[in-house]
Amino acid sequence: MAEDKLPSRSENFAEWYNQLVLKAELADYAPVRGCMVVRPYGWTLWENMQAGLDRRFKETGHVNAAFPTLIPLSFFEKEKEHVEGFSPELAVVTHGGGEKLEEPLAVRPTSETIIGYMYSKWIKSWRDLPVLINQWGSVLRWELRTKLFLRTAEFYWQEGHTAHVSSEEALEETYRMLDVYADFAINDVAIPVIKGVKSETEKFAGAQMSTSIEAMMGDKRALQAGTSHFFGQNFAKAFEIQYLDQNNTLQYCHTTSWGLSTRMIGAMIMVHGDDQGLVMPPKLAPIQAVIVPIFKTDEEKQNVMQVADKVFTELKSAGIRIKLDDREEVTPGFKYNDWEMRGVPLRIEVGPRDVEKGSVALARRDILGREGKTFVPQAGLAQAVSQLLSEIQDALLKRATEFRDSNIHDPKDYEEFKQVVTDGWAFSWWCGSKECEAKVKEDTKATTRVIPFDQPDGEGQCIVCGEKAEKKVYFARAY
Amino acid sequence: MAEDKLPSRSENFAEWYNQLVLKAELADYAPVRGCMVVRPYGWTLWENMQAGLDRRFKETGHVNAAFPTLIPLSFFEKEKEHVEGFSPELAVVTHGGGEKLEEPLAVRPTSETIIGYMYSKWIKSWRDLPVLINQWGSVLRWELRTKLFLRTAEFYWQEGHTAHVSSEEALEETYRMLDVYADFAINDVAIPVIKGVKSETEKFAGAQMSTSIEAMMGDKRALQAGTSHFFGQNFAKAFEIQYLDQNNTLQYCHTTSWGLSTRMIGAMIMVHGDDQGLVMPPKLAPIQAVIVPIFKTDEEKQNVMQVADKVFTELKSAGIRIKLDDREEVTPGFKYNDWEMRGVPLRIEVGPRDVEKGSVALARRDILGREGKTFVPQAGLAQAVSQLLSEIQDALLKRATEFRDSNIHDPKDYEEFKQVVTDGWAFSWWCGSKECEAKVKEDTKATTRVIPFDQPDGEGQCIVCGEKAEKKVYFARAY
Numbered sequence: 001m002a003e004d005k006l007p008s009r010s011e012n013f014a015e016w017y018n019q020l021v022l023k024a025e026l027a028d029y030a031p032v033r034g035c036m037v038v039r040p041y042g043w044t045l046w047e048n049m050q051a052g053l054d055r056r057f058k059e060t061g062h063v064n065a066a067f068p069t070l071i072p073l074s075f076f077e078k079e080k081e082h083v084e085g086f087s088p089e090l091a092v093v094t095h096g097g098g099e100k101l102e103e104p105l106a107v108r109p110t111s112e113t114i115i116g117y118m119y120s121k122w123i124k125s126w127r128d129l130p131v132l133i134n135q136w137g138s139v140l141r142w143e144l145r146t147k148l149f150l151r152t153a154e155f156y157w158q159e160g161h162t163a164h165v166s167s168e169e170a171l172e173e174t175y176r177m178l179d180v181y182a183d184f185a186i187n188d189v190a191i192p193v194i195k196g197v198k199s200e201t202e203k204f205a206g207a208q209m210s211t212s213i214e215a216m217m218g219d220k221r222a223l224q225a226g227t228s229h230f231f232g233q234n235f236a237k238a239f240e241i242q243y244l245d246q247n248n249t250l251q252y253c254h255t256t257s258w259g260l261s262t263r264m265i266g267a268m269i270m271v272h273g274d275d276q277g278l279v280m281p282p283k284l285a286p287i288q289a290v291i292v293p294i295f296k297t298d299e300e301k302q303n304v305m306q307v308a309d310k311v312f313t314e315l316k317s318a319g320i321r322i323k324l325d326d327r328e329e330v331t332p333g334f335k336y337n338d339w340e341m342r343g344v345p346l347r348i349e350v351g352p353r354d355v356e357k358g359s360v361a362l363a364r365r366d367i368l369g370r371e372g373k374t375f376v377p378q379a380g381l382a383q384a385v386s387q388l389l390s391e392i393q394d395a396l397l398k399r400a401t402e403f404r405d406s407n408i409h410d411p412k413d414y415e416e417f418k419q420v421v422t423d424g425w426a427f428s429w430w431c432g433s434k435e436c437e438a439k440v441k442e443d444t445k446a447t448t449r450v451i452p453f454d455q456p457d458g459e460g461q462c463i464v465c466g467e468k469a470e471k472k473v474y475f476a477r478a479y
Numbered sequence: 480m481a482e483d484k485l486p487s488r489s490e491n492f493a494e495w496y497n498q499l500v501l502k503a504e505l506a507d508y509a510p511v512r513g514c515m516v517v518r519p520y521g522w523t524l525w526e527n528m529q530a531g532l533d534r535r536f537k538e539t540g541h542v543n544a545a546f547p548t549l550i551p552l553s554f555f556e557k558e559k560e561h562v563e564g565f566s567p568e569l570a571v572v573t574h575g576g577g578e579k580l581e582e583p584l585a586v587r588p589t590s591e592t593i594i595g596y597m598y599s600k601w602i603k604s605w606r607d608l609p610v611l612i613n614q615w616g617s618v619l620r621w622e623l624r625t626k627l628f629l630r631t632a633e634f635y636w637q638e639g640h641t642a643h644v645s646s647e648e649a650l651e652e653t654y655r656m657l658d659v660y661a662d663f664a665i666n667d668v669a670i671p672v673i674k675g676v677k678s679e680t681e682k683f684a685g686a687q688m689s690t691s692i693e694a695m696m697g698d699k700r701a702l703q704a705g706t707s708h709f710f711g712q713n714f715a716k717a718f719e720i721q722y723l724d725q726n727n728t729l730q731y732c733h734t735t736s737w738g739l740s741t742r743m744i745g746a747m748i749m750v751h752g753d754d755q756g757l758v759m760p761p762k763l764a765p766i767q768a769v770i771v772p773i774f775k776t777d778e779e780k781q782n783v784m785q786v787a788d789k790v791f792t793e794l795k796s797a798g799i800r801i802k803l804d805d806r807e808e809v810t811p812g813f814k815y816n817d818w819e820m821r822g823v824p825l826r827i828e829v830g831p832r833d834v835e836k837g838s839v840a841l842a843r844r845d846i847l848g849r850e851g852k853t854f855v856p857q858a859g860l861a862q863a864v865s866q867l868l869s870e871i872q873d874a875l876l877k878r879a880t881e882f883r884d885s886n887i888h889d890p891k892d893y894e895e896f897k898q899v900v901t902d903g904w905a906f907s908w909w910c911g912s913k914e915c916e917a918k919v920k921e922d923t924k925a926t927t928r929v930i931p932f933d934q935p936d937g938e939g940q941c942i943v944c945g946e947k948a949e950k951k952v953y954f955a956r957a958y
Contacts, residue, residue, distance in 0.1 A: 028597065030547045031554075032584060037597055040542035040612060047543065063519035064526065068509045068633055069548065069586070069617060070570070075510075088577055091549070093586065095571040096632075097621030105511060107548070107572065107586070118507065118516055127808075133519060137617075138548060142576030153575075154547055329606075 006341070009275050013219040017270060018148070024278050024342050026265065027148045034143050034153030038262065041342070044286035046156065046262055050136065052188045052283070053158065053260065056180045062132045062160060067114050069137075070105040075113035078238040082112065085205020089141040091153075107140040112206065112231075112257055115161045116239035123253065125244045126165055130173070134160040149266035150223075150479050157261035163241055163253040167232065170254035174230040177258040178211045181226035189264060190281040190396035191215045191271050192404055193225055194474065196450035201437055204257075208232040214450045214474065216404040217270035220424050222449045222476035225267050228258035266479070271400050272366075278343025279365055281396050282389035288321040289385055290344045294332045294351035303355045311348060311360065311381060318382035320389075340365060345392050346385065354378075366392050366399075408474070417463050417475070421446040425476040429460035429469035436464035440475060449474040485820070488754050492698040496749060497627070503757050503821050505744065506627045513622050513632030517741065520821070521628075523765035525635065525741055529615065531667045531762070532637065532739065535659045541611045541639060546593050548616075549584040554592035557717040561591065564684020568620040570632075586619040591685065591710075591736055594640045595718035602732065604723045605644055609652070613639040628745035629702075629958050636740035642720055642732040646711065649733035653709040656737040657690045660705035668743060669760040669875035670694050670750050671883055672704055673953065675929035680916055683736075687711040693929045693953065695883040696749035699903050701928045701955035704746050707737035745958075750879050751845075757822025758844055760875050761868035767800040768864055769823045773811045773830035782834045790827060790839065790860060797861035799868075819844060824871050825864065833857075845871050845878070887953070896942050896954070900925040904955040908939035908948035915943035919954060928953040 006023065007015040021027050026042030029035075038046065054064075070093060076083045086109050093105040108114065119131060136158045143153045160177060164170040178195055185193045193213035203210035207229040215225045235241065236252040245251050272279040282288050293308040295301040308324055315322040323344075325335050332349075339347060349361040360381065364372035376384045407424040411417040420426045421444045430436060430448065437448055451473045462469040485502065486494040500506050505521030508514075517525065533543075549572060555562045565588045572584040587593065598610060615637045622632045639656060643649040657674055664672045672692035682689035686708040694704045714720065715731040724730050751758040761767050772787040774780040787803055794801040802823075804814050811828075818826060828840040839860065843851035855863045886903040890896040899905045900923045909915060909927065916927055930952045941948040 028600070031551060031593070031596055032547055032549050035547040035549065037547065038545040040544045043544045044542065046545075063523065065519045065522045066517040066525075066617070066635060068511055068514040068516065069619065070511050070514065070633070072510060090574075090576075091572050091584075092574040093570050094573045095569075095583075097569075097623075098567055104574075105570075114510065117510055121507070138545070140548065144576075154549070156545060 006275065006277060009218065009273065016273075016275075017266075020269065020273060020277055020341075021148045026269075029146065029148070032153075034146050036146070036148050036152045036154070038156065041286055042265060045265060045268075045280070045284055048284045048286065049188070049264060050158075052184055053180075054136075056184060057134050057158075057160065060176060060180060062134050065133050065135060066137070067111050067118065067135060069108055071108050071111070071114045073104045073106055075117065076106065078113065079206045079235060082206035082238075086110065086141075089143070091140050091142055109139050109141045110257075110259075111135065111139075111159055112161065112235055113239070116235045116241055116255070119161075119163050119253070119255075120239050120241045123163060123241055123243050126246055129163060129165050129243060129253065130169065131163045132160075132173075133162070134158055147266075149262050149269070155261050155263070157259050159257060159259045162256045163236070164255070165243070165245070165251070165253070167254045170232070170256050171230055174209070174211060174228045174256045174258070177256070178213065178226070178228040181228065181258070181260055182213050184260075185213055185215065185225055185264070186397065188281065188283045189268050190283075190393055190400060191225065191267055192397065192401040194450055194452050196452035196454075196474075198227075198450060199432075199437060199448045199473070201434055202448060204229045206231065206234055208234060212450055215267055215271065216407060216425065216476075217267065217479065218273065218403075219270070220407050220476075222425065222474070222478040223263065223267050223270070224449070224478065225264055226258070226260040229256060231255045231257070272396055273343070276337070276368065277341030279396065280343035280345055282345045282393045285343065285345050286321065287323045287339075287342075287344045288389055289315065289323075289346040289348055290335075290339045291322065291324045291348045291350060292332050292335045292339075293324075293326065294349060300352045304350055304352060307355050307360075307378065308350045311350065311378065315382055315385060318386065320382065320385060336363075340368070345389060348385075362388060364388070364392060366395055411463065414463055418444050421475055421477065425449070425474050426463070427472055427474055428463035430471060430473040431462035431465055431467045431469045432471065433462075433465070436462055439464055444477075446475045446477050449476050449478060485754065485756060488697065488752065495752075495754075496745075499748065499752060499756055499820075500627045505748075508625065508627070511632075513625050515625070515627050515631045515633070517635065520765055521744060524744060524747075524759070524763055527763045527765065528667070528743060529637070531663055532659075533615075535663060536613050536637075536639070539655060539659060541613050544612050544614060545616070546590050546597065546614060548587055550587050550590075550593045552583045552585055554596065555585065557592065558685045558714060561685035565589070565620075568622070570619050570621055588618055588620045589736075589738075590614065590618075590638055591640065591714055592718070595714045595720055595734070598640075598642050598732070598734075599718050599720045602642060602720060602722050605725055608642060608644050608722060608732065609648065610642045611639075611652075612641070613637055626745075628741050628748070634740050634742070636738050638736060638738045641735045642715070643734070644722070644724070644730070644732070646733045649711070649735050650709055653688070653690060653707045653735045653737070656735070657692065657705070657707040660692050660707065660737070660739055663739075664692055664694065664704055664743070665876065667760065667762045668747050669762075669872055669879060670704065670746055671876065671880040673929055673931050675931035675933075675953075677706075677929060678911075678916060678927045678952070680913055681927060683708045685710065685713055687713060691929055694746055694750065695886060695904065695955075696746065696958065697752065697882075698749070699886050699955075701904065701953070701957040702742065702746050702749070703928070703957065704743055705737070705739040708735060710734045710736070751875055752822070755816070755847065756820030758875065759822035759824055761824045761872045764822065764824050765800065766802045766818075766821075766823045767868055768794065768802075768825040768827055769814075769818045770801065770803045770827045770829060771811050771814045771818075772803075772805065773828060779831045783829050783831060786834050786839075786857065787829045790829065790857065794861055794864060797865065799861065799864060815842075819847070824868060827864075841867060843867070843871060845874055890942065893942055897923050900954055900956065904928070904953050905942070906951055906953055907942035909950060909952040910941035910944055910946045910948045911950065912941075912944070915941055918943055923956075925954045925956050928955050928957060
């Protein structure tokens, strides 16, 4: 039951987020520090995200498999940067079956190493390539500052791992999967994202190049919403992933990996939510429309419920994820608030006057109040609802895009830059040096988010040091 | 490439199984002792099993969620029998983020404890009940004698956990989910199963009653293919899962759990496979039909490939999981063997004479050679193929049922009983005592598999001690 009021989103974004996740029953804190429980409403949302991604993975030729949760610690030592990046975050199994293990095992923080090991066994010839495997599961990176969906020790994700004959092919794959992520974010989650390359400082431990999609949250902070890494031959050399080419010569493979996690749920909440609660994009919403019957007398009840049942059956058979809220212990007003808080895109009200008129009222979650309300005939309702859901999906993307674009700035000097990144993003020339990146971070807490593929012509002067700069980059404070 | 011959199934069932799993690329051994990698062909099979089960779970009102992989060790202490059953099998995390943990954490061997803990937080009132949650994932039980799919330290499964207001309701749920498992086993996996209750010795650690579905493998050993447990208030009391009833009185819930794992893949292999390799039931097969083009000259190739492509497109758009094997470096005969080994239910041959005649040849995997071969017109092929796949599905179930029934015996005395269980099952009266159960195990290695719901009228004499017996039970050697 949802009766306590949420904190205001504009006044206390962080608290609004934390309480909303709990109140909407998306997730909960686990008894193990740093871990979360994803509750059915949140998991159904994730299942819908999984379906959207998995379809795209399979359309681009990938298959799923499952690799072990436990990885020998020694595997991490094989790639120098990888071990430096992940060792401090490992959870380590030292005992099994009542005995101390000869070699400790890590709960996987990511699976490049164990998958690399298996690939070295499986791949023999150029005929075995490319290998295009994805895995759905969870990983664990020791982390005590928990923020549900955004930062937890254990989180849910998919990780794709591919091996190729050439650098070109592996690069193509890296970009292809970034495109898949961008397509999913934009068209399913209704979040506009910027595609580009991470700086050396921000890239994945062990990658030659990391690419990412970056999104702006409702508080104007940035969130890395998906990453696709090009490893060159780093992991192939560390794990001896080799193949015989067409001239019978032994060659190292070129590999990639790419991942997208339940962070995307956090992004969805922070981009679309408002003071009333969640706003779910129709394509992902566990419940796309909820029917609320309204009546006072028994006679009204009978008539109203007859129509409500009919509408339910019709919309369900049209493939709409529909719920009929027939609770009698709470008022319609309570139900409105409850489902608004849970972000159901569309409310369908059926009252005695609707029964008379052969109509229903449709109320949009994204436009509250009268402005978002229409009265439509019961006849042909499934089509009207589908149409409206599609409009809502588009409207969410449009609103998020306008919000983002109006909060990206092009400051004229470093003074203005420092101002801008306190409440927005800066898109500025950067010389590429780690020193300038570090200075920005120290001065403003902002980091380089992504060097977009989409660049202006010519060159400019670094916003920090004034030296020649070939690329513009997005700077922002990030989650 | 699959050129080495498999061991004979009848001569060396165990070796036939081990080699087949590797050769068909269903799974592989992981570098961590006791663990397995499920390769894409095996995982796609599991995805098809998951889809069949998940649909049934949702139709019976269940939702999915995700609980943490790590569980505080102290949680296991809360239910006396549970801790005795699982403590010896735990993998224990003692270090996280470079430091020794205050309390060690177990990698979950099953999730009754952590889910019970969360239920105690979530459930307040009778209105919150029933809670019907399922989780897909993996669990870990320390185990060094690995047999892929049948016995590995980490394995994949689903575990349902439900909480109810009454014992009756929880019992109903226990039986309902056993029915779901039986329906899935029989109709999707084409394995006949017997539903019943486990003996006290064989039940789950912490359950008041365990029920299971039991199946006979191709070597006549038994395999427990799914279990559904009734806990009464055992876990509710251990974890204080309580609700306020309609009279505002605090009551303990009644809970259940039920699970089915990747063991079912092992069962599928051992029930349907033959000397040539796997035989997949069409409903689950990752590839339901494979097209093998046959040609010698370039002109033949052109004509044949045109028909093969057309057939591929037509069957694919009819929703059949179809593959066109257009490899040129191997012969058609090699392809026949390869796809037979991988258990594809149907082979579609297209050669020059088929092009002329407007026909194709269909070869059934379950009936090898001429007997299983038919020639059908290309026109209307999708329907013919669907029809034949459905016939194959039925034929597999029929064959497995006949095999099972002809290997269940009703021995007249204990001497015959001991003989019978060396190469089959005994269905015999049993007094219910642990002593008789233990004697059978010592004398024959056979155990009580299940006390079937379906019982003959009246009573009899225990096959072991001759005392009065109220129930008949299946005895067999088991995996």
